[in-house]
Structures are given as C-alpha cells and as structure tokens.
Amino acid sequence: MHKNKSNSDLDFKLNEVSISLKQSIKNLDSHTHVRGESLYVDDVNIRQGTFHGVVFDSPKAHGIIKHIDYSKARALEGVERIFTYKDVPGKNQIGGIIPDEPLFAENEVHFWGMPIALIVAESEFIARQARALIDINIEDLPVITTAKQAKAKGSFINAPRSFSLGDFKKVFNDCKYVFEGETFSNGQEHLYIESQGAYAEPLENGTIKITSSTQGPTSVQSITARVLGVAMHKIEVDVTRLGGGFGGKEDQATPWAVMAALACYHLNQSVKLILNRHDDLRMTGKRHPYESTYKIGLSKDLKIMAYEAEFLQNSGAAADLSPAIAERTLFHSTNSYFVPNVTTKVISCKTNLPPNTAFRGFGGPQGMFVIESAIAKAASEIGVSARAIQEVNLLDENDTFSYGQIAKKVEAKNTWDSAKSIFDIETLEKDIEDFNKNNNSFKKGLTLMPITFGISFTNTPMNHARALVHIYLDGSVGISTAAVEMGQGVNTKMMQIAADVFSIPIDKIKIETTNTTRVANTSPSAASSTADLNGKATLMACNSLVERLKIVASEILKVSKDTIELKNESVYVKGEKSELTWTALISVAMLKRVALTENAHYATPEIHFDKTKEKGHPFAYHVYGTAIITTTVDCTRGTYEFDSVKIVHDYGKSMSEGIDLGQVEGALAQGIGWMTMEEIAYNDEGRLLSNALSTYKIPDIFSVPKDVEVIPVETDGNDMAILKSKAVGEPPLMYGIGAYFALQNAIKAFNPKYDLKFHAPMTPEKVLMGLYSK
Ligand code: LUZ
C-alpha cells in the first residue's frame, strides 16, 4: 500500500538509483513551494516603467454595442492607453479549432465577461479605477444559457458527431428491458490557485517575450503572432510553472497573453496583465454542462445489448476546444463496459456563456455519467443492484470500442475483482446494511465505480513532443521539453528519467523552463500525456548521449563498447567499476569534440483515427481502475460525508509513487466536488451568480473523504507509457462519479419511494428534497 509513504529526503543511495528514486522521490518543487519561493507569473521581476493592464468586459450576455465612452477613463491620471479591436495590427481572432472568437468584441457581445478593451495604466489600481469610468450602451439581444434552448433555436458550433457500432435499432426490439431517461451534469470552475496572467516585454527588433501561465506555450506564441501580424519567431513564450491548470489554461491562457503582447507592441514597454479572481471567474470558460438523453436495452441476464445516447454540450459563445471535448465524450460514452450495439451523438450547442473549455477528463466524465445513470436507472427498475449490471458488462480482452479500437491488456475485471476482494465488499455491504437497519436519522450508501480512460490526444497529429538535453562540461545536465509543470510533478518525472539513464544524482540535473525558442511547435501539456510524450523524448535524447559517451569511454579504457555501462557516476566495464568517472568522461568527450547536446523527437506510434468513418485506433493505451465509495447522509439535514473511497488503480508500473498517489487523490477530490457540491449558476440573463468562493463551494479538507486507500493493481505495465508508468492525470477524476450514486443509494435507503435523479451536482439541498420526496 502506498498511503503515507514517507519521502524522507531528496538524496538517495547511488547504487539503487531507479528503485529508490521511484519510491522516495518527492516533487522537486516541494521545497520552494513550502518556502514560498516558487516563481509564478506574478513573481517575475518586472522592468522599471512596466504598465499594468485590466480588461474591460461586457456587462451583458448578448447584444449590439451602440456606444462606448472611454473619455473619462482616458482622462484619469496614470492611464496610458486603452486598446480595442481597432488596435489589432493582424487578425482580431483567437479561435484555435474554429476561427469564431474575436480577441476583443467588435460590434456585438456574445457573453457576459467578453473582453471589449484593455486598459493600460501605471498601476493595476488606476486601471481598475479607469474601468469603472467607462460608459457602455448595449442593445439587448435574446440570451441563450442552456444547451436545450440552443438546440431548439438551431444555435450550434459545428456539425454533430456520431459514433456507432453494431445495429442498435434492431437489437432494442429483442431486449427484455428497455429504459430511457435524461441526465444533466453541470459545469465546473477550474479554480487554479494562480489566476490567469501574463507579462510581455519588448526585446530588440520587434521581438516580444511573454511569460505566461499557460499549458500551451505554442498556442500563445502562434495566436499572438496572428493577432500582431508578425512571424512566430518574433514571439518567445516562457513558462516556469503554473499554480494549477486543470485544462483551464490549455486554450484560455492565450487571450491575456495576447493582450499584454498587443499593448507591449504598441507601447514598446513591458506590460503585466493578471486577472484577479473575480475577473477570472467571470471572463473564463469552465467544464461544459451537458444535457443528455439515453436509451438502454438489457437482456434477461442483465447484459447491455444496446445503448443510445445524445449529448447536448453547452459550448458557450465560441468553439474553443469544444469540438475536441465533444469527441472525447463519444470515446468514453460506454465507460468500462462492452456494449455490442451503440449509437451516440454529440451536439455542440452555442450559447451566451463564456466559451467552455478543457477540464480534467475533457468531456469523458460527462459521457460516463450518462451510462452510469442509465445503469442505475435500469437497476432500480429491474430491482437489482447497479453492481449486478456493471459486473456482467465489464470490458474484456479483445472487445471492440464503439470507435473501432480493440481493447488490449484490459484491466477492467482485474481492478473490479481486486477491489471487491482486497476491500472485502461483502463485509462493507453487510456493515452498511446493518447500519441502515439500526439507524433512522442517518443512512449509508455504497457504490462501485469502474473507469476506463483512453490515453493520447484524440486528435492524432497532436501526439508528439521533443526534448533538448545538454550535458555541460562539468557534467551537470540541463533538460528542456514541451512539458509544463503545473503541480502534476512532470518535471520530477523528467528528472528521474535523466537520472536513471545517466545514473547521476538528481542535483546534477536541472529541468529548464518551458520555452518556445528551445522546444518549438509543441502540443499543450494536456490529455494526461505530458509525461509520456515528453518523457519518451527525454529518454531518447539521453539514450543517444549515453551511446555516444560509451564510445568515448571505450576509446579511453581500450575495451569494447558493449562491455561498458554508466553507473553511479562512474564507468563500469563488465560490471566492474573503472577509474573513469562521469565528470572525467564528459571532460574527455569535450576535448574529443563530441557533441554533448541531443535533441529528440517522439511521436506516439500505432495510433490513427479516420473521422470520415469515425473508426480507428486513437489511443496508445487505456487506464483502468475501480473505486468503492461509501457515504453517510444526515437524513434530518440532507448533509453528507464520504466515509471512504477504496480504489484499485492501474498505474502500470508507477515511476513516482508519491506523485502518482497525489494525482489520484487530487483528481478524486475534484471529481467528487464536480458531482456533489460545485454548483455553477448563471441567471437567465447569462450573468454568473457563483462568482466568488462564498457562492461556489469546492471540496475542502473537511469534505474530502475521510479514508482514501489506493492499491496499485499488479500489471506488466504498457510499453507505450513512459517506463511502463501509465498516465495518471485525468483518469482518477472519474472515480468521483461514484459519489453521486452512493448518495442516491443512501437516499433510497431512507426513502424507498425516492425516484432516482440524474441531475448533478447532488448538493445537500437536492439530497434533502430527495429524502422527503413522495
Ligand atoms: N486536450 C486536447 C485534451 O486537445 N485533446 C485531448 O484529447 C485531450 N484530452 C484530455 C485533455 N485534454
């Protein structure tokens, strides 16, 4: 068990490099984090004379801009200039997948919080004062806030997508049971601790350097170049680390960086733009709310024979990443189950909300919630436990997903059965049954939640990365990759790879900032794939250097290259330590004019997808797992606690157990938060009501499950994963879906007349209504 594994120190025994690194490594950033020394955008040393920006945004969700009066704002002392779309030298267009999103509104506003202008002043305080002095007159247009309204009005982002397998229509007629229903899952605020921001500074010859809190440095670079009408080589983007991203900075870090760069371009002076929490909450998109319908058909022995679902995605006012997110909903619509006949359809609906965006899971969780709802509904109607249905439909080796990929190295049943036996499901259930028998004012509920998540960007061309590795002449090492550190520990993993291959201590290795001039044309750090893609590139670069160094060593020691090994900062020959140290070897390599730098490119092999057929093999591999979640509901008040979450998780062979456990715990809390307490609210005018932490509740230390246990399932790992250590960022978020159904079960235990509801989040208010519904 890997709970409470203490990470005593950064130093480790050299002769056990890989083993001790794996077990005792702690996040490299932990020292500077706890001392408050870690650098974020707001900590960049700014130049003298730097200006500060504040965004003026739309106070209406939809309308025609009739008039804007900036005169009072301009007249305020300390205001340097106000920038609007008229100041854009290139294209006023920041759309990534579809060019449908202006940087600044022109004549029409499409959501409450849509940027209209950037006020630049001597201080942020003055810029804020100036903002309050702007008069704007907007002629209202009808506001759409829900996906259903959008569908009724024919307001869409793009054409719908649909996956299908088998012949679901015919099969429904042969099913013993057929159920239909509707579900809703709400959005979710990313609430990264570091809000959106950027700092742009002019270098020489029209070059601009941007320090950005972005998951996608190349997006920031290319969109800035587009808006400014300059070549990409004029724009350098640098990222030290993010104070959290969760998908919220995959696309939506870009506008703020572009605005800072635009002002920098015009003023030839540095400009800093950091959104405060209120502005960030109002102006940025969130997880997509989904309104969905399903139809599920089962045989008499509870096999799911057919499944049909339609997902209405509330995309917001522009495409952003919505089409890609919609696609992932379809990929994950059958979760961990094999369903022989499936038809799913997703419609990206254009509404007057801020463009919704990537959020850990990327549409997958929304899809999985629907099939879990369908199963819960079927179970309740048939009079069996959901578990009975889940269990007989779990994915098996060589089953086909609806998108044509054949499931390989499947761990669905393994994690399920392991969870049941390791955690003794019979006793757990018996305890809950006894508790419910003996208590009237509190009831407990239990649920099992299996997960299956595909690893790779669903857009095949994005699955690549590069690493640039320098060995300096004193034997120390610097590594640049496309990976952005956002708290997930990716830098630690990159460092481990280099330490492992070179067999040198970690204090000889530095992970450099993520910078577009050192590693270019990169995909964002996203899709749980950052460590795989960049780690494989790092591994390749380090291995090439080792091959080169072995030749040098063989020349020095006059032995065959094949007998040489680099180990514990020394050269070993046939397993015997030689006199030649790592440092000496590097010095000689320098004298022999051997290149001590290597650049490697990794592109995931085997994957492909044909969008015209909606079939292919989009994922390098899948991650599996099963969680058992128990809850206790206070039946007087409707409040609840999660007593325990017991998980058997497929890490493959984890290369950093502490970091991976941290990812599981964090994702779980975030998933439970999404399903149970985080309630985004917009009013009918499209104004965000949950616009502060007083009105938007996220899990805190008191509401996370009291007892979280994570057991790794023993597998061979997967060679497509870095050092067989599987991607871990997103998959565990979906364990949180089980929390929703555990609550349903507890309510049902109190009120047998309760009609299961599939409308997330399951807040205490909804629980209370359920407890006393007739
Ligand atoms: N981002 C993206 C993602 O662009 N494509 C993906 O498939 C993806 N998946 C998960 C999270 N972010």
Ligand code: MOS
């Ligand atoms: Mo993401 S949801 O930026 O992996």
